[in-house]
Amino acid sequence: MELGDGATKIFLNAKGLKGAVDADLEGFLRYVNGKVVQGQFAEALAKEVERVKIQKEARREYMTPYMQYQQYHRDGLEAGCREGRREGVLDMARSLLALNVPIDVIAQSSGMTRAEILALQETAPEQGETHRVI
Secondary structure, eight states: OOOSSSOOOOOOOTTSOOSSOOHHHHHHHHHHTTOOOOSHHHHHHHHHHHHHHTOHHHHHHTOOHHHHHHHHHHHHHHHHHHHHHHHHHHHHHHHHHHTTOOHHHHHHHHOOOHHHHHHHHHHSOOTTSOOOOO
């Protein structure tokens, strides 16, 4: 299966039926299932995992794509919330401008600067034109 990330991945059913499976692979599958480590390969792997867990640089290097996705998702949500709050403030300021509320009052209630409100006022629709009011 091509995932497009340049890495080689192997998908195994760790709870599958036993049979003609190499002893090292069987030991690895037991390790993946959280059972007692058996076999030279699984023991070496367990030691390496423990070593990586205590080294910050190595931990970052082995961060899974899912963990990266989760971080990107959180970052996107935060950015979306910031953008939504900003749009809400702009909509409120437009509404207050349409009601001829003084700019100083709008600045005080919105947290916007006088310059931002003046710029918004320049882009506001003319009296009688439709505008977005929330």
